[in-house]
Amino acid sequence: MNEPHDHHHAHAAGHRHPPQADHDDTLTYYRRLEIAVRELLIEKGIITAGEVSKVIEDIESRSPEGGARVVARAWSDPKFRELLLRDATSALTSMGFELALFLDTQLVIVENTPDVHNVVVCTLCSCYPRMLLGLPPAWYKSRAYRARVVSEPRAVLREFGLELWDRVAVRVHDSTADLRYLVLPMRPPRTEHMSEAELTALVTRDSMIGTAVCRAPS
Amino acid sequence: MHGYHDLGGTPAGPIEKEQHEVQLWEKRVEALLLLMKRRQIQSSDENRRALESLGAEVYHALTYSERRILALSNNLISKGVFSVEELAAKLKQVEHRKNQLP
Incomplete structure:
Protein backbone atom coordinates (compact mmCIF):
# COMPACT_ATOMS: atom_id res chain seq x y z
CA MET A 1 0.00 0.00 0.00
CA ASN A 2 3.00 2.31 -0.03
CA GLU A 3 2.28 4.89 -2.67
CA PRO A 4 5.09 7.36 -2.51
CA HIS A 5 4.47 11.06 -2.61
CA ASP A 6 0.75 11.51 -2.94
CA HIS A 7 0.54 15.26 -2.43
CA HIS A 8 -1.77 17.17 -4.74
CA HIS A 9 -0.46 20.65 -4.38
CA ALA A 10 2.24 22.95 -5.55
CA HIS A 11 5.17 23.23 -3.24
CA ALA A 12 4.47 26.68 -1.91
CA ALA A 13 7.15 28.49 0.00
CA GLY A 14 7.04 27.66 3.68
CA HIS A 15 5.45 24.28 3.13
CA ARG A 16 8.01 21.51 3.09
CA HIS A 17 7.41 17.83 2.93
CA PRO A 18 8.15 15.83 6.02
CA PRO A 19 11.08 13.42 5.51
CA GLN A 20 8.63 10.52 5.49
CA ALA A 21 6.26 10.74 2.53
CA ASP A 22 2.56 10.67 3.26
CA HIS A 23 1.34 7.12 2.65
CA ASP A 24 -2.19 6.00 1.91
CA ASP A 25 -2.27 3.95 5.08
CA THR A 26 -1.56 6.89 7.36
CA LEU A 27 -4.75 8.27 8.81
CA THR A 28 -4.07 11.99 8.80
CA SER A 61 -15.45 5.10 -15.23
CA ARG A 62 -14.56 8.51 -16.71
CA SER A 63 -11.19 8.94 -18.34
CA PRO A 64 -9.62 10.90 -21.21
CA GLU A 65 -10.77 8.10 -23.49
CA GLY A 66 -14.24 9.73 -23.50
CA GLY A 67 -12.83 13.00 -24.79
CA ALA A 68 -10.61 11.16 -27.26
CA ARG A 69 -13.65 9.47 -28.83
CA VAL A 70 -15.28 12.88 -29.24
CA VAL A 71 -12.19 14.35 -30.92
CA ALA A 72 -11.80 11.38 -33.27
CA ARG A 73 -15.46 11.67 -34.25
CA ALA A 74 -15.02 15.39 -34.95
CA TRP A 75 -11.98 14.65 -37.13
CA SER A 76 -13.91 12.00 -39.05
CA ASP A 77 -17.32 13.63 -39.42
CA PRO A 78 -17.50 17.32 -40.52
CA LYS A 79 -21.21 17.60 -39.63
CA PHE A 80 -20.53 16.35 -36.11
CA ARG A 81 -17.59 18.73 -35.80
CA GLU A 82 -19.75 21.68 -36.81
CA LEU A 83 -22.42 20.73 -34.25
CA LEU A 84 -19.79 20.11 -31.55
CA LEU A 85 -18.37 23.61 -31.95
CA ARG A 86 -21.82 25.23 -32.07
CA ASP A 87 -23.66 23.21 -29.42
CA ALA A 88 -21.45 20.76 -27.56
CA THR A 89 -24.25 19.38 -25.38
CA SER A 90 -26.35 18.33 -28.40
CA ALA A 91 -23.34 16.82 -30.12
CA LEU A 92 -22.29 14.84 -27.05
CA THR A 93 -25.75 13.55 -26.21
CA SER A 94 -26.04 12.43 -29.85
CA MET A 95 -22.94 10.29 -29.16
CA GLY A 96 -24.60 8.70 -26.14
CA PHE A 97 -23.21 10.83 -23.30
CA GLU A 98 -25.83 11.34 -20.59
CA LEU A 99 -27.53 14.71 -20.70
CA ALA A 100 -27.34 14.88 -16.88
CA LEU A 101 -23.57 15.40 -17.19
CA PHE A 102 -24.09 18.75 -18.87
CA LEU A 103 -27.05 20.19 -16.99
CA ASP A 104 -25.35 22.48 -14.51
CA THR A 105 -22.34 23.51 -16.51
CA GLN A 106 -21.84 24.76 -20.03
CA LEU A 107 -19.18 23.05 -22.10
CA VAL A 108 -17.44 24.93 -24.88
CA ILE A 109 -15.13 23.22 -27.37
CA VAL A 110 -12.32 25.42 -28.65
CA GLU A 111 -10.72 24.39 -31.92
CA ASN A 112 -7.01 24.53 -32.67
CA THR A 113 -6.11 25.69 -36.17
CA PRO A 114 -2.78 26.37 -37.92
CA ASP A 115 -3.09 29.96 -36.63
CA VAL A 116 -4.55 29.49 -33.14
CA HIS A 117 -3.54 27.22 -30.28
CA ASN A 118 -5.86 26.97 -27.27
CA VAL A 119 -4.96 26.13 -23.65
CA VAL A 120 -7.31 25.59 -20.72
CA VAL A 121 -6.79 26.49 -17.06
CA CYS A 122 -8.84 27.26 -13.98
CA THR A 123 -7.04 30.06 -12.15
CA LEU A 124 -9.59 30.17 -9.32
CA CYS A 125 -9.76 26.49 -8.42
CA SER A 126 -9.72 23.36 -10.58
CA CYS A 127 -12.74 23.40 -12.91
CA TYR A 128 -12.17 20.82 -15.61
CA PRO A 129 -14.32 18.93 -18.16
CA ARG A 130 -14.47 15.88 -15.89
CA MET A 131 -17.35 14.37 -17.85
CA LEU A 132 -14.98 13.93 -20.81
CA LEU A 133 -11.54 13.64 -19.17
CA GLY A 134 -12.09 12.22 -15.67
CA LEU A 135 -10.30 13.78 -12.71
CA PRO A 136 -7.74 16.47 -13.51
CA PRO A 137 -4.01 15.68 -13.26
CA ALA A 138 -2.16 17.05 -10.24
CA TRP A 139 -0.31 19.70 -12.25
CA TYR A 140 -3.61 21.16 -13.52
CA LYS A 141 -4.59 21.88 -9.91
CA SER A 142 -1.13 23.14 -8.96
CA ARG A 143 -0.36 26.68 -7.93
CA ALA A 144 2.40 26.98 -10.57
CA TYR A 145 0.22 26.04 -13.56
CA ARG A 146 -2.75 28.16 -12.46
CA ALA A 147 -0.54 31.15 -11.74
CA ARG A 148 1.70 31.09 -14.80
CA VAL A 149 -0.19 29.79 -17.81
CA VAL A 150 -2.23 33.00 -18.10
CA SER A 151 0.77 35.34 -17.97
CA GLU A 152 3.44 33.35 -19.82
CA PRO A 153 1.66 30.59 -21.75
CA ARG A 154 4.47 30.05 -24.24
CA ALA A 155 7.02 29.48 -21.47
CA VAL A 156 4.64 27.05 -19.76
CA LEU A 157 4.00 25.16 -23.00
CA ARG A 158 7.76 24.95 -23.55
CA GLU A 159 8.04 23.28 -20.14
CA PHE A 160 5.58 20.70 -21.44
CA GLY A 161 7.82 20.21 -24.47
CA LEU A 162 5.57 22.14 -26.84
CA GLU A 163 7.26 24.84 -28.90
CA LEU A 164 4.88 26.87 -31.09
CA TRP A 165 5.76 29.06 -34.04
CA ASP A 166 5.66 32.79 -33.22
CA ARG A 167 2.94 33.31 -35.81
CA VAL A 168 0.59 30.97 -33.92
CA ALA A 169 -1.65 32.90 -31.53
CA VAL A 170 -2.04 31.31 -28.09
CA ARG A 171 -5.45 31.66 -26.44
CA VAL A 172 -5.78 30.78 -22.77
CA HIS A 173 -9.28 29.94 -21.54
CA ASP A 174 -9.99 30.35 -17.84
CA SER A 175 -12.71 27.91 -16.72
CA THR A 176 -15.34 28.42 -14.06
CA ALA A 177 -17.77 26.12 -12.30
CA ASP A 178 -20.41 27.11 -14.86
CA LEU A 179 -18.31 27.16 -18.02
CA ARG A 180 -15.71 24.56 -18.92
CA TYR A 181 -13.54 24.17 -21.97
CA LEU A 182 -12.14 21.28 -23.97
CA VAL A 183 -9.60 21.76 -26.75
CA LEU A 184 -10.26 20.15 -30.10
CA PRO A 185 -6.68 19.46 -31.23
CA MET A 186 -5.64 19.46 -34.88
CA ARG A 187 -5.71 16.15 -36.71
CA PRO A 188 -2.10 15.12 -37.34
CA PRO A 189 -0.92 15.00 -40.96
CA ARG A 190 -0.71 11.64 -42.77
CA THR A 191 -3.62 10.13 -40.83
CA GLU A 192 -6.15 10.27 -43.70
CA HIS A 193 -6.23 6.48 -43.94
CA MET A 194 -6.95 5.93 -40.25
CA SER A 195 -10.28 4.77 -38.84
CA GLU A 196 -12.09 6.60 -36.06
CA ALA A 197 -10.97 3.96 -33.57
CA GLU A 198 -7.34 4.30 -34.67
CA LEU A 199 -7.59 8.08 -34.43
CA THR A 200 -8.99 7.82 -30.89
CA ALA A 201 -5.72 6.22 -29.82
CA LEU A 202 -3.76 9.29 -31.00
CA VAL A 203 -5.68 11.75 -28.81
CA THR A 204 -3.96 12.35 -25.48
CA ARG A 205 -5.36 13.97 -22.36
CA ASP A 206 -2.87 16.83 -22.56
CA SER A 207 -3.79 17.56 -26.18
CA MET A 208 -7.37 18.21 -25.00
CA ILE A 209 -6.13 20.56 -22.24
CA GLY A 210 -3.84 22.23 -24.75
CA THR A 211 -0.44 21.48 -23.23
CA ALA A 212 0.38 19.07 -26.07
CA VAL A 213 -0.55 18.40 -29.69
CA CYS A 214 -1.52 15.10 -31.30
CA ARG A 215 1.09 13.32 -33.35
CA ALA A 216 0.83 10.55 -35.93
CA PRO A 217 2.57 7.30 -35.04
CA SER A 218 6.09 7.38 -36.50
CA MET B 1 -7.92 43.20 -4.61
CA HIS B 2 -7.12 39.60 -5.43
CA GLY B 3 -8.36 36.75 -3.27
CA TYR B 4 -5.64 34.31 -2.25
CA HIS B 5 -7.28 31.61 -4.38
CA ASP B 6 -7.11 33.86 -7.47
CA LEU B 7 -3.71 32.72 -8.67
CA GLY B 8 -3.73 33.89 -12.28
CA GLY B 9 -0.59 35.89 -13.06
CA THR B 10 1.01 35.58 -9.62
CA PRO B 11 4.67 34.55 -9.45
CA ALA B 12 5.33 30.81 -9.18
CA GLY B 13 8.04 28.27 -9.92
CA PRO B 14 8.25 25.44 -12.44
CA ILE B 15 5.33 23.05 -12.90
CA GLU B 16 5.72 19.58 -11.44
CA LYS B 17 4.41 17.17 -14.03
CA GLU B 18 4.96 13.86 -12.29
CA GLN B 19 1.82 11.78 -12.03
CA HIS B 20 0.07 11.45 -8.69
CA GLU B 21 -2.39 8.63 -8.33
CA VAL B 22 -5.71 9.94 -6.99
CA GLN B 23 -6.30 7.99 -3.80
CA LEU B 24 -9.53 6.33 -2.71
CA TRP B 25 -10.16 8.75 0.16
CA GLU B 26 -9.81 11.64 -2.32
CA LYS B 27 -12.41 10.05 -4.58
CA ARG B 28 -14.67 9.75 -1.55
CA VAL B 29 -14.25 13.50 -0.97
CA GLU B 30 -15.33 14.14 -4.57
CA ALA B 31 -18.26 11.73 -4.13
CA LEU B 32 -19.45 13.54 -0.97
CA LEU B 33 -19.25 16.91 -2.74
CA LEU B 34 -21.28 15.59 -5.65
CA LEU B 35 -23.91 13.98 -3.41
CA MET B 36 -24.29 17.19 -1.38
CA LYS B 37 -24.87 19.03 -4.64
CA ARG B 38 -27.46 16.47 -5.78
CA ARG B 39 -29.26 16.71 -2.43
CA GLN B 40 -29.20 20.50 -2.83
CA ILE B 41 -27.46 20.79 0.54
CA GLN B 42 -24.42 22.56 -0.86
CA SER B 43 -23.91 24.05 -4.32
CA SER B 44 -20.52 24.22 -6.07
CA ASP B 45 -20.50 27.95 -5.45
CA GLU B 46 -21.07 27.44 -1.74
CA ASN B 47 -18.15 25.03 -1.59
CA ARG B 48 -15.98 27.51 -3.43
CA ARG B 49 -17.06 30.26 -1.07
CA ALA B 50 -16.04 28.06 1.89
CA LEU B 51 -12.67 27.32 0.23
CA GLU B 52 -12.14 31.03 -0.23
CA SER B 53 -12.90 31.60 3.46
CA LEU B 54 -10.27 29.22 4.84
CA GLY B 55 -7.62 31.94 4.93
CA ALA B 56 -4.52 32.12 2.75
CA GLU B 57 -2.28 30.23 5.15
CA VAL B 58 -4.57 27.22 5.50
CA TYR B 59 -5.48 27.26 1.79
CA HIS B 60 -1.87 27.03 0.66
CA ALA B 61 -0.70 24.62 3.37
CA LEU B 62 -3.33 21.96 2.65
CA THR B 63 -3.50 19.59 -0.29
CA TYR B 64 -6.36 19.86 -2.78
CA SER B 65 -8.54 17.19 -1.18
CA GLU B 66 -7.73 18.30 2.36
CA ARG B 67 -9.04 21.79 1.75
CA ARG B 68 -12.11 20.50 -0.10
CA ILE B 69 -13.22 18.24 2.78
CA LEU B 70 -12.48 20.99 5.33
CA ALA B 71 -14.58 23.48 3.34
CA LEU B 72 -17.43 20.97 3.07
CA SER B 73 -17.31 20.20 6.77
CA ASN B 74 -17.38 23.93 7.65
CA ASN B 75 -20.42 24.44 5.42
CA LEU B 76 -22.31 21.45 6.83
CA ILE B 77 -21.77 22.82 10.34
CA SER B 78 -22.90 26.32 9.41
CA LYS B 79 -25.98 24.87 7.71
CA GLY B 80 -26.82 22.85 10.83
CA VAL B 81 -26.51 19.45 9.12
CA PHE B 82 -24.39 18.42 12.11
CA SER B 83 -22.95 20.31 15.07
CA VAL B 84 -19.34 20.96 16.03
CA GLU B 85 -19.90 18.68 19.04
CA GLU B 86 -21.22 15.84 16.89
CA LEU B 87 -18.24 16.15 14.58
CA ALA B 88 -15.77 16.26 17.48
CA ALA B 89 -17.32 13.12 18.99
CA LYS B 90 -17.24 11.32 15.64
CA LEU B 91 -13.61 12.29 15.03
CA LYS B 92 -12.72 10.92 18.44
CA GLN B 93 -14.51 7.68 17.61
CA VAL B 94 -12.62 7.38 14.30
CA GLU B 95 -9.33 8.05 16.08
CA HIS B 96 -10.19 5.46 18.71
CA ARG B 97 -11.01 2.86 16.05
CA LYS B 98 -7.67 3.50 14.41
CA ASN B 99 -5.92 2.70 17.69
CA GLN B 100 -7.82 -0.59 17.87
CA LEU B 101 -6.29 -1.74 14.60
CA PRO B 102 -3.79 -4.58 15.01
Missing part, protein backbone atom coordinates in the same frame (compact mmCIF):
# COMPACT_ATOMS: atom_id res chain seq x y z
CA TYR A 29 -6.46 14.47 10.39
CA TYR A 30 -8.09 15.25 7.03
CA ARG A 31 -8.61 11.58 6.19
CA ARG A 32 -10.29 11.15 9.56
CA LEU A 33 -12.36 14.23 8.79
CA GLU A 34 -13.58 12.66 5.53
CA ILE A 35 -14.54 9.47 7.39
CA ALA A 36 -16.30 11.45 10.13
CA VAL A 37 -18.28 13.66 7.72
CA ARG A 38 -19.30 10.65 5.61
CA GLU A 39 -20.40 8.58 8.61
CA LEU A 40 -22.40 11.48 10.08
CA LEU A 41 -24.20 12.01 6.76
CA ILE A 42 -24.97 8.27 6.56
CA GLU A 43 -26.15 8.08 10.20
CA LYS A 44 -28.46 11.03 9.60
CA GLY A 45 -29.98 9.29 6.59
CA ILE A 46 -28.87 12.00 4.15
CA ILE A 47 -26.80 9.63 2.01
CA THR A 48 -26.11 5.90 1.95
CA ALA A 49 -22.82 4.06 1.73
CA GLY A 50 -24.10 2.49 -1.50
CA GLU A 51 -24.55 5.91 -3.08
CA VAL A 52 -20.98 6.88 -2.21
CA SER A 53 -19.68 3.67 -3.83
CA LYS A 54 -21.83 4.25 -6.91
CA VAL A 55 -20.51 7.80 -7.37
CA ILE A 56 -16.93 6.54 -6.98
CA GLU A 57 -17.62 3.95 -9.68
CA ASP A 58 -18.92 6.73 -11.94
CA ILE A 59 -15.81 8.82 -11.24
CA GLU A 60 -13.56 5.86 -12.03
Whole structure:
Protein backbone atom coordinates (compact mmCIF):
# COMPACT_ATOMS: atom_id res chain seq x y z
CA MET A 1 0.00 0.00 0.00
CA ASN A 2 3.00 2.31 -0.03
CA GLU A 3 2.28 4.89 -2.67
CA PRO A 4 5.09 7.36 -2.51
CA HIS A 5 4.47 11.06 -2.61
CA ASP A 6 0.75 11.51 -2.94
CA HIS A 7 0.54 15.26 -2.43
CA HIS A 8 -1.77 17.17 -4.74
CA HIS A 9 -0.46 20.65 -4.38
CA ALA A 10 2.24 22.95 -5.55
CA HIS A 11 5.17 23.23 -3.24
CA ALA A 12 4.47 26.68 -1.91
CA ALA A 13 7.15 28.49 0.00
CA GLY A 14 7.04 27.66 3.68
CA HIS A 15 5.45 24.28 3.13
CA ARG A 16 8.01 21.51 3.09
CA HIS A 17 7.41 17.83 2.93
CA PRO A 18 8.15 15.83 6.02
CA PRO A 19 11.08 13.42 5.51
CA GLN A 20 8.63 10.52 5.49
CA ALA A 21 6.26 10.74 2.53
CA ASP A 22 2.56 10.67 3.26
CA HIS A 23 1.34 7.12 2.65
CA ASP A 24 -2.19 6.00 1.91
CA ASP A 25 -2.27 3.95 5.08
CA THR A 26 -1.56 6.89 7.36
CA LEU A 27 -4.75 8.27 8.81
CA THR A 28 -4.07 11.99 8.80
CA TYR A 29 -6.46 14.47 10.39
CA TYR A 30 -8.09 15.25 7.03
CA ARG A 31 -8.61 11.58 6.19
CA ARG A 32 -10.29 11.15 9.56
CA LEU A 33 -12.36 14.23 8.79
CA GLU A 34 -13.58 12.66 5.53
CA ILE A 35 -14.54 9.47 7.39
CA ALA A 36 -16.30 11.45 10.13
CA VAL A 37 -18.28 13.66 7.72
CA ARG A 38 -19.30 10.65 5.61
CA GLU A 39 -20.40 8.58 8.61
CA LEU A 40 -22.40 11.48 10.08
CA LEU A 41 -24.20 12.01 6.76
CA ILE A 42 -24.97 8.27 6.56
CA GLU A 43 -26.15 8.08 10.20
CA LYS A 44 -28.46 11.03 9.60
CA GLY A 45 -29.98 9.29 6.59
CA ILE A 46 -28.87 12.00 4.15
CA ILE A 47 -26.80 9.63 2.01
CA THR A 48 -26.11 5.90 1.95
CA ALA A 49 -22.82 4.06 1.73
CA GLY A 50 -24.10 2.49 -1.50
CA GLU A 51 -24.55 5.91 -3.08
CA VAL A 52 -20.98 6.88 -2.21
CA SER A 53 -19.68 3.67 -3.83
CA LYS A 54 -21.83 4.25 -6.91
CA VAL A 55 -20.51 7.80 -7.37
CA ILE A 56 -16.93 6.54 -6.98
CA GLU A 57 -17.62 3.95 -9.68
CA ASP A 58 -18.92 6.73 -11.94
CA ILE A 59 -15.81 8.82 -11.24
CA GLU A 60 -13.56 5.86 -12.03
CA SER A 61 -15.45 5.10 -15.23
CA ARG A 62 -14.56 8.51 -16.71
CA SER A 63 -11.19 8.94 -18.34
CA PRO A 64 -9.62 10.90 -21.21
CA GLU A 65 -10.77 8.10 -23.49
CA GLY A 66 -14.24 9.73 -23.50
CA GLY A 67 -12.83 13.00 -24.79
CA ALA A 68 -10.61 11.16 -27.26
CA ARG A 69 -13.65 9.47 -28.83
CA VAL A 70 -15.28 12.88 -29.24
CA VAL A 71 -12.19 14.35 -30.92
CA ALA A 72 -11.80 11.38 -33.27
CA ARG A 73 -15.46 11.67 -34.25
CA ALA A 74 -15.02 15.39 -34.95
CA TRP A 75 -11.98 14.65 -37.13
CA SER A 76 -13.91 12.00 -39.05
CA ASP A 77 -17.32 13.63 -39.42
CA PRO A 78 -17.50 17.32 -40.52
CA LYS A 79 -21.21 17.60 -39.63
CA PHE A 80 -20.53 16.35 -36.11
CA ARG A 81 -17.59 18.73 -35.80
CA GLU A 82 -19.75 21.68 -36.81
CA LEU A 83 -22.42 20.73 -34.25
CA LEU A 84 -19.79 20.11 -31.55
CA LEU A 85 -18.37 23.61 -31.95
CA ARG A 86 -21.82 25.23 -32.07
CA ASP A 87 -23.66 23.21 -29.42
CA ALA A 88 -21.45 20.76 -27.56
CA THR A 89 -24.25 19.38 -25.38
CA SER A 90 -26.35 18.33 -28.40
CA ALA A 91 -23.34 16.82 -30.12
CA LEU A 92 -22.29 14.84 -27.05
CA THR A 93 -25.75 13.55 -26.21
CA SER A 94 -26.04 12.43 -29.85
CA MET A 95 -22.94 10.29 -29.16
CA GLY A 96 -24.60 8.70 -26.14
CA PHE A 97 -23.21 10.83 -23.30
CA GLU A 98 -25.83 11.34 -20.59
CA LEU A 99 -27.53 14.71 -20.70
CA ALA A 100 -27.34 14.88 -16.88
CA LEU A 101 -23.57 15.40 -17.19
CA PHE A 102 -24.09 18.75 -18.87
CA LEU A 103 -27.05 20.19 -16.99
CA ASP A 104 -25.35 22.48 -14.51
CA THR A 105 -22.34 23.51 -16.51
CA GLN A 106 -21.84 24.76 -20.03
CA LEU A 107 -19.18 23.05 -22.10
CA VAL A 108 -17.44 24.93 -24.88
CA ILE A 109 -15.13 23.22 -27.37
CA VAL A 110 -12.32 25.42 -28.65
CA GLU A 111 -10.72 24.39 -31.92
CA ASN A 112 -7.01 24.53 -32.67
CA THR A 113 -6.11 25.69 -36.17
CA PRO A 114 -2.78 26.37 -37.92
CA ASP A 115 -3.09 29.96 -36.63
CA VAL A 116 -4.55 29.49 -33.14
CA HIS A 117 -3.54 27.22 -30.28
CA ASN A 118 -5.86 26.97 -27.27
CA VAL A 119 -4.96 26.13 -23.65
CA VAL A 120 -7.31 25.59 -20.72
CA VAL A 121 -6.79 26.49 -17.06
CA CYS A 122 -8.84 27.26 -13.98
CA THR A 123 -7.04 30.06 -12.15
CA LEU A 124 -9.59 30.17 -9.32
CA CYS A 125 -9.76 26.49 -8.42
CA SER A 126 -9.72 23.36 -10.58
CA CYS A 127 -12.74 23.40 -12.91
CA TYR A 128 -12.17 20.82 -15.61
CA PRO A 129 -14.32 18.93 -18.16
CA ARG A 130 -14.47 15.88 -15.89
CA MET A 131 -17.35 14.37 -17.85
CA LEU A 132 -14.98 13.93 -20.81
CA LEU A 133 -11.54 13.64 -19.17
CA GLY A 134 -12.09 12.22 -15.67
CA LEU A 135 -10.30 13.78 -12.71
CA PRO A 136 -7.74 16.47 -13.51
CA PRO A 137 -4.01 15.68 -13.26
CA ALA A 138 -2.16 17.05 -10.24
CA TRP A 139 -0.31 19.70 -12.25
CA TYR A 140 -3.61 21.16 -13.52
CA LYS A 141 -4.59 21.88 -9.91
CA SER A 142 -1.13 23.14 -8.96
CA ARG A 143 -0.36 26.68 -7.93
CA ALA A 144 2.40 26.98 -10.57
CA TYR A 145 0.22 26.04 -13.56
CA ARG A 146 -2.75 28.16 -12.46
CA ALA A 147 -0.54 31.15 -11.74
CA ARG A 148 1.70 31.09 -14.80
CA VAL A 149 -0.19 29.79 -17.81
CA VAL A 150 -2.23 33.00 -18.10
CA SER A 151 0.77 35.34 -17.97
CA GLU A 152 3.44 33.35 -19.82
CA PRO A 153 1.66 30.59 -21.75
CA ARG A 154 4.47 30.05 -24.24
CA ALA A 155 7.02 29.48 -21.47
CA VAL A 156 4.64 27.05 -19.76
CA LEU A 157 4.00 25.16 -23.00
CA ARG A 158 7.76 24.95 -23.55
CA GLU A 159 8.04 23.28 -20.14
CA PHE A 160 5.58 20.70 -21.44
CA GLY A 161 7.82 20.21 -24.47
CA LEU A 162 5.57 22.14 -26.84
CA GLU A 163 7.26 24.84 -28.90
CA LEU A 164 4.88 26.87 -31.09
CA TRP A 165 5.76 29.06 -34.04
CA ASP A 166 5.66 32.79 -33.22
CA ARG A 167 2.94 33.31 -35.81
CA VAL A 168 0.59 30.97 -33.92
CA ALA A 169 -1.65 32.90 -31.53
CA VAL A 170 -2.04 31.31 -28.09
CA ARG A 171 -5.45 31.66 -26.44
CA VAL A 172 -5.78 30.78 -22.77
CA HIS A 173 -9.28 29.94 -21.54
CA ASP A 174 -9.99 30.35 -17.84
CA SER A 175 -12.71 27.91 -16.72
CA THR A 176 -15.34 28.42 -14.06
CA ALA A 177 -17.77 26.12 -12.30
CA ASP A 178 -20.41 27.11 -14.86
CA LEU A 179 -18.31 27.16 -18.02
CA ARG A 180 -15.71 24.56 -18.92
CA TYR A 181 -13.54 24.17 -21.97
CA LEU A 182 -12.14 21.28 -23.97
CA VAL A 183 -9.60 21.76 -26.75
CA LEU A 184 -10.26 20.15 -30.10
CA PRO A 185 -6.68 19.46 -31.23
CA MET A 186 -5.64 19.46 -34.88
CA ARG A 187 -5.71 16.15 -36.71
CA PRO A 188 -2.10 15.12 -37.34
CA PRO A 189 -0.92 15.00 -40.96
CA ARG A 190 -0.71 11.64 -42.77
CA THR A 191 -3.62 10.13 -40.83
CA GLU A 192 -6.15 10.27 -43.70
CA HIS A 193 -6.23 6.48 -43.94
CA MET A 194 -6.95 5.93 -40.25
CA SER A 195 -10.28 4.77 -38.84
CA GLU A 196 -12.09 6.60 -36.06
CA ALA A 197 -10.97 3.96 -33.57
CA GLU A 198 -7.34 4.30 -34.67
CA LEU A 199 -7.59 8.08 -34.43
CA THR A 200 -8.99 7.82 -30.89
CA ALA A 201 -5.72 6.22 -29.82
CA LEU A 202 -3.76 9.29 -31.00
CA VAL A 203 -5.68 11.75 -28.81
CA THR A 204 -3.96 12.35 -25.48
CA ARG A 205 -5.36 13.97 -22.36
CA ASP A 206 -2.87 16.83 -22.56
CA SER A 207 -3.79 17.56 -26.18
CA MET A 208 -7.37 18.21 -25.00
CA ILE A 209 -6.13 20.56 -22.24
CA GLY A 210 -3.84 22.23 -24.75
CA THR A 211 -0.44 21.48 -23.23
CA ALA A 212 0.38 19.07 -26.07
CA VAL A 213 -0.55 18.40 -29.69
CA CYS A 214 -1.52 15.10 -31.30
CA ARG A 215 1.09 13.32 -33.35
CA ALA A 216 0.83 10.55 -35.93
CA PRO A 217 2.57 7.30 -35.04
CA SER A 218 6.09 7.38 -36.50
CA MET B 1 -7.92 43.20 -4.61
CA HIS B 2 -7.12 39.60 -5.43
CA GLY B 3 -8.36 36.75 -3.27
CA TYR B 4 -5.64 34.31 -2.25
CA HIS B 5 -7.28 31.61 -4.38
CA ASP B 6 -7.11 33.86 -7.47
CA LEU B 7 -3.71 32.72 -8.67
CA GLY B 8 -3.73 33.89 -12.28
CA GLY B 9 -0.59 35.89 -13.06
CA THR B 10 1.01 35.58 -9.62
CA PRO B 11 4.67 34.55 -9.45
CA ALA B 12 5.33 30.81 -9.18
CA GLY B 13 8.04 28.27 -9.92
CA PRO B 14 8.25 25.44 -12.44
CA ILE B 15 5.33 23.05 -12.90
CA GLU B 16 5.72 19.58 -11.44
CA LYS B 17 4.41 17.17 -14.03
CA GLU B 18 4.96 13.86 -12.29
CA GLN B 19 1.82 11.78 -12.03
CA HIS B 20 0.07 11.45 -8.69
CA GLU B 21 -2.39 8.63 -8.33
CA VAL B 22 -5.71 9.94 -6.99
CA GLN B 23 -6.30 7.99 -3.80
CA LEU B 24 -9.53 6.33 -2.71
CA TRP B 25 -10.16 8.75 0.16
CA GLU B 26 -9.81 11.64 -2.32
CA LYS B 27 -12.41 10.05 -4.58
CA ARG B 28 -14.67 9.75 -1.55
CA VAL B 29 -14.25 13.50 -0.97
CA GLU B 30 -15.33 14.14 -4.57
CA ALA B 31 -18.26 11.73 -4.13
CA LEU B 32 -19.45 13.54 -0.97
CA LEU B 33 -19.25 16.91 -2.74
CA LEU B 34 -21.28 15.59 -5.65
CA LEU B 35 -23.91 13.98 -3.41
CA MET B 36 -24.29 17.19 -1.38
CA LYS B 37 -24.87 19.03 -4.64
CA ARG B 38 -27.46 16.47 -5.78
CA ARG B 39 -29.26 16.71 -2.43
CA GLN B 40 -29.20 20.50 -2.83
CA ILE B 41 -27.46 20.79 0.54
CA GLN B 42 -24.42 22.56 -0.86
CA SER B 43 -23.91 24.05 -4.32
CA SER B 44 -20.52 24.22 -6.07
CA ASP B 45 -20.50 27.95 -5.45
CA GLU B 46 -21.07 27.44 -1.74
CA ASN B 47 -18.15 25.03 -1.59
CA ARG B 48 -15.98 27.51 -3.43
CA ARG B 49 -17.06 30.26 -1.07
CA ALA B 50 -16.04 28.06 1.89
CA LEU B 51 -12.67 27.32 0.23
CA GLU B 52 -12.14 31.03 -0.23
CA SER B 53 -12.90 31.60 3.46
CA LEU B 54 -10.27 29.22 4.84
CA GLY B 55 -7.62 31.94 4.93
CA ALA B 56 -4.52 32.12 2.75
CA GLU B 57 -2.28 30.23 5.15
CA VAL B 58 -4.57 27.22 5.50
CA TYR B 59 -5.48 27.26 1.79
CA HIS B 60 -1.87 27.03 0.66
CA ALA B 61 -0.70 24.62 3.37
CA LEU B 62 -3.33 21.96 2.65
CA THR B 63 -3.50 19.59 -0.29
CA TYR B 64 -6.36 19.86 -2.78
CA SER B 65 -8.54 17.19 -1.18
CA GLU B 66 -7.73 18.30 2.36
CA ARG B 67 -9.04 21.79 1.75
CA ARG B 68 -12.11 20.50 -0.10
CA ILE B 69 -13.22 18.24 2.78
CA LEU B 70 -12.48 20.99 5.33
CA ALA B 71 -14.58 23.48 3.34
CA LEU B 72 -17.43 20.97 3.07
CA SER B 73 -17.31 20.20 6.77
CA ASN B 74 -17.38 23.93 7.65
CA ASN B 75 -20.42 24.44 5.42
CA LEU B 76 -22.31 21.45 6.83
CA ILE B 77 -21.77 22.82 10.34
CA SER B 78 -22.90 26.32 9.41
CA LYS B 79 -25.98 24.87 7.71
CA GLY B 80 -26.82 22.85 10.83
CA VAL B 81 -26.51 19.45 9.12
CA PHE B 82 -24.39 18.42 12.11
CA SER B 83 -22.95 20.31 15.07
CA VAL B 84 -19.34 20.96 16.03
CA GLU B 85 -19.90 18.68 19.04
CA GLU B 86 -21.22 15.84 16.89
CA LEU B 87 -18.24 16.15 14.58
CA ALA B 88 -15.77 16.26 17.48
CA ALA B 89 -17.32 13.12 18.99
CA LYS B 90 -17.24 11.32 15.64
CA LEU B 91 -13.61 12.29 15.03
CA LYS B 92 -12.72 10.92 18.44
CA GLN B 93 -14.51 7.68 17.61
CA VAL B 94 -12.62 7.38 14.30
CA GLU B 95 -9.33 8.05 16.08
CA HIS B 96 -10.19 5.46 18.71
CA ARG B 97 -11.01 2.86 16.05
CA LYS B 98 -7.67 3.50 14.41
CA ASN B 99 -5.92 2.70 17.69
CA GLN B 100 -7.82 -0.59 17.87
CA LEU B 101 -6.29 -1.74 14.60
CA PRO B 102 -3.79 -4.58 15.01
